[in-house]
Amino acid sequence: xxxxxxxxxxxxxxxVSGDVLGGGDLRDAVLDHREVIDALPPGPVFLLLGNTVxxxxxxxxxxxxxxxxxLLDPTVEPDALRRLVEHYRPTAVFGVDGDRxxxxxxxxxxxxxxxxxxxxxxxxxxxxxxxxxxxxxxxSTGNAKLVRLxxxxxxxxxxAIVDALDIHADDVALTCLPLSYSFGLSILxxxxxxxxxxxxxxxxxxxxxxxLTVRQHQVTxxxxxxxxxxxxxxxxxxxxDHPSLRVLTQAGGRLDPGVVSHFHEQLxxxxxxxxxxxxxxxxxxxMTTLHPDDLPAKLGSVGRPLPGTSVSVRTDGDGETTRxxxxxxxxxxxxxxxxGYAHSRADLGRGDDQGGVLHTGDxxxxxxxxxxxxxxxxxxxxxxxxxxxxxxxVEGLLSxxxxxxxxxxxxxxxxxxxxxxxxxxxxxxxxERLRAYRSMLAVHHVTRIPRRANHKVDYPALVGxxx
Amino acid sequence: xxxxxxxxxxxxxxxxxPDDVDPVSLNYRETSSWxxxxxxEIVQSVENVFGVSLSVEEVxxxxxxxxxxxxxxxxxxxxx
Numbered sequence: 367x368x369x370x371x372x373x374x375x376x377x378x379x380x381x382v383s384g385d386v387l388g389g390g391d392l393r394d395a396v397l398d399h400r401e402v403i404d405a406l407p408p409g410p411v412f413l414l415l416g417n418t419v420x421x422x423x424x425x426x427x428x429x430x431x432x433x434x435x436x437l438l439d440p441t442v443e444p445d446a447l448r449r450l451v452e453h454y455r456p457t458a459v460f461g462v463d464g465d466r467x468x469x470x471x472x473x474x475x476x477x478x479x480x481x482x483x484x485x486x487x488x489x490x491x492x493x494x495x496x497x498x499x500x501x502x503x504x505x506s507t508g509n510a511k512l513v514r515l516x517x518x519x520x521x522x523x524x525x526a527i528v529d530a531l532d533i534h535a536d537d538v539a540l541t542c543l544p545l546s547y548s549f550g551l552s553i554l555x556x557x558x559x560x561x562x563x564x565x566x567x568x569x570x571x572x573x574x575x576x577x578l579t580v581r582q583h584q585v586t587x588x589x590x591x592x593x594x595x596x597x598x599x600x601x602x603x604x605x606x607d608h609p610s611l612r613v614l615t616q617a618g619g620r621l622d623p624g625v626v627s628h629f630h631e632q633l634x635x636x637x638x639x640x641x642x643x644x645x646x647x648x649x650x651x652x653m654t655t656l657h658p659d660d661l662p663a664k665l666g667s668v669g670r671p672l673p674g675t676s677v678s679v680r681t682d683g684d685g686e687t688t689r690x691x692x693x694x695x696x697x698x699x700x701x702x703x704x705x706g707y708a709h710s711r712a713d714l715g716r717g718d719d720q721g722g723v724l725h726t727g728d729x730x731x732x733x734x735x736x737x738x739x740x741x742x743x744x745x746x747x748x749x750x751x752x753x754x755x756x757x758x759x760v761e762g763l764l765s766x767x768x769x770x771x772x773x774x775x776x777x778x779x780x781x782x783x784x785x786x787x788x789x790x791x792x793x794x795x796x797x798e799r800l801r802a803y804r805s806m807l808a809v810h811h812v813t814r815i816p817r818r819a820n821h822k823v824d825y826p827a828l829v830g831x832x833x
Numbered sequence: 834x835x836x837x838x839x840x841x842x843x844x845x846x847x848x849x850x851p852d853d854v855d856p857v858s859l860n861y862r863e864t865s866s867w868x869x870x871x872x873x874e875i876v877q878s879v880e881n882v883f884g885v886s887l888s889v890e891e892v893x894x895x896x897x898x899x900x901x902x903x904x905x906x907x908x909x910x911x912x913x
Contacts, residue, residue: 570869572892597873601889751870797849797866804866805847805874 370521371429372396373561375535380419381567381579387419399427402479406457407488409433410500410714412450414461415546416440417568422545422554424460424479429517433457434493434714436500436512439546443799453510454500454711455489458482492715497705500714501548501647509759513647514705514714520555523650523702526672527556530655531587531613531641537562538610539587540580542570542594547753548651549617553589571598577608584610591618591752592625599625605632617643617652618752620740623666630661644668644738647754648724650702653677654738667739675700677738679731690734695744698724748774750803755779763799767792771815771823778806782828786811835912836883836905843878844898847871860897883910 377388387395403411411428415421415437428435436454438447440461451459451469459472460482468474472483498517503509527533539557541564543550557564565583569576571594579585588611590598595616605611614629621642629640645652654677656669671677680686681694699722706719727747730740746757760772760779770792771782779800783792793809800807816827834842841856848866861867867875876892879885879901885908887895895901905911 572869572872572889574893574896576893577889593870593873597892598889601876601887601892603889793849801866802868803870804849804868805871 370559371524371555372426372558373535375561376558377563378419378422379538379563379565379583381540381565381575381583384582385419395423396426396430399424399479400431402477402482403427403431403433403458406484408490408493409457409485409488410436410454410493410497412436412438412454412456412459414438414440414442414447414459415551416461417541417545417550417566419566420480421461422564422566425545427479428460429498432495434497434500434514437546437551438502439544441802443801449510450502450512451483453709454512454714455485457485457488489711491711494705494715494717496718497714499650500708501551503647503707503754509756510709512708514708514716515650516705516718519650519702519704521559522674522700523552523652523672524555524559526674526700526702527552527652527655528560529673530657531556531615533557533560533562533587535561537586537613538565538583539563539589540565540583540585541567542576542588542590543752548647549589549591549645549752552645552651553587553615557587570594571603580608580610586610587613587615589615589617592616592621593751595621595625595629599628605629605636605638609636612638613641614638615641615643615655617645619749626656626665627662630658634658642668644728644740646724646726646728648704648726649698649700650704652702653698653700653726656737660737664735664737667733667737669738670736671698671738672700672702675702677732680725688732691731693729693731693741696726696728696730696732696738696740698726748779750779750806753803755800755803760796760800764792764795766795769815769823771825771828773825773829775829778808779803781807781809782812782815782831783809784812784815836910837902837912839882840879840898840901840905843875843882847874847878856898862896879905883908885910 377386379386413424413435415425448469460479462483468483471486475482475484496516497514499515500512503511503513539553545551554564567579633640639658642656643652644654654669654671676699678686678688678697679692679694680697703720703722703724727744728740729742732738747754757772761770764770767788773780789809789811796807797804816824818824844859891904
């Protein structure tokens with residue numbers, strides 16, 4: 367069952383060297399890495415998954431080994447990695463370079479799959495046999511919460527995407543998003559399942575060599591977050607210069623409808639398609655797609671649920687409903703829903719907490735045609751350049767300077783402090799802890815952080831606060 | 834203000850650098866805070882400050898302070 371992730375004919379291409387791996391060679395290369403994993407004591411493994419062919423092979427090896435693998439950004443902050451290792455006691459951590467300090471209870475070992483940290487006294491707590499992937503829910507805030515995904519849920523989603531996007535064996539995808547990010551991984555999975563080709567490259571549309579790779583390998587499919595498409599549109603990119611491209615997909619947050627139209631029209635002119643998608647790591651990860659046939663009528667929506675899934679709405683007053691145009695929290699049902707969250711090693715033995723139902727935390731409605739429209743987000747999670755960050759976690763990082771209040775405003779995380787002398791140190795600390803999002807952070811002084819009668823921070827008032 | 838000093842001001846502000854940073858040292862690979870997101874912010878800031886519009890190729894080519902000056906020169910922004 368699990369090995370079915372790589373369909374017949376699937377190929378990996380190294381964008382740098384041009385080397386192609388497929389068929390028996392691909393299987394053998396995966397097996398080489400898998401032998402290392404199979405020789406380990408039972409338990410989960412961690413993988414710092416970069417956008418390289420070697421890391422993809424390590425990922426596929428872990429997948430076929432039948433044991434859970436936690437996929438992490440290779441630039442994960444040392445503190446965040448240490449905390450995750452402490453919480454989950456993995457049997458081994460792969461993809462660690464020599465510069466990282468080996469944590470207590472582990473030793474650095476040279477293996478047939480590169481340098482790894484080996485656990486000295488492996489944790490023998492049971493692991494649910496269905497568990498295949500563990501993925502963090504938020505960017506770099508160091509929150510140890512992981513999403514538990516079963517192999518069948520990941521496969522179900524990959525196959526539903528193949529249907530919805532009509533992916534064929536002659537398609538060529540490029541890994542233009544980080545593979546440790548659930549949407550980026552989903553591009554790899556869905557194309558491998560379809561027996562298509564995946565060109566493995568590091569870096570996005572604004573890195574040197576990217577468009578040369580698209581031309582050289584006749585790439586047919588690219589994916590991006592809103593930021594990608596906003597930037598491409600602003601800098602005059604046109605699809606006409608890249609005739610091999612047939613499908614562009616977008617997920618990771620709301621894209622301005624004007625930009626959606628722009629790309630839809632460009633691609634439609636030469637028979638291509640632009641797909642807006644809605645997803646969450648908890649749904650392995652994609653839930654809906656807006657098919658170009660629904661444009662322009664459904665412009666601004668995220669389209670229809672993937673085949674075999676459904677979306678309803680839960681409201682405080684009426685409970686759950688499938689009535690059209692009722693606004694509330696969107697509830698997703700499908701075979702791709704996670705088993706649940708994990709907060710510790712013991713949770714890896716938990717069964718299915720969800721029963722195929724996911725309360726998404728996204729607010730919206732479903733119209734009479736079954737098309738899903740998003741209107742906002744419950745709670746305090748925001749998407750920064752496609753990555754989910756909890757504003758409460760941001761405040762938690764700054765506990766030294768308490769009280770602080772973090773809000774999302776005008777495409778940035780803005781932090782407020784009542785002490786002007788704290789602005790600089792907070793900015794410096796935040797810039798270090800959330801390095802990847804540094805340009806999307808701002809720290810301000812405010813005379814008094816507004817509060818409600820119950821003394822909780824009045825975030826809407828703070829968002830409205832004049833600079 | 835000269836193109837050189839205006840461009841340096843953009844880098845200092847976006848990348849949170851000391852005012853006396855050596856512009857020769859500024860490049861995409863070696864300046865740690867200059868990541869892909871900061872890159873787009875630099876480009877956006879340059880477009881606003883200099884009133885120019887950069888193509889995708891120019892955005893990609895804008896990978897050091899010196900290359901930034903060259904790109905601005907092609908847009909007619911030359912000092913002295």
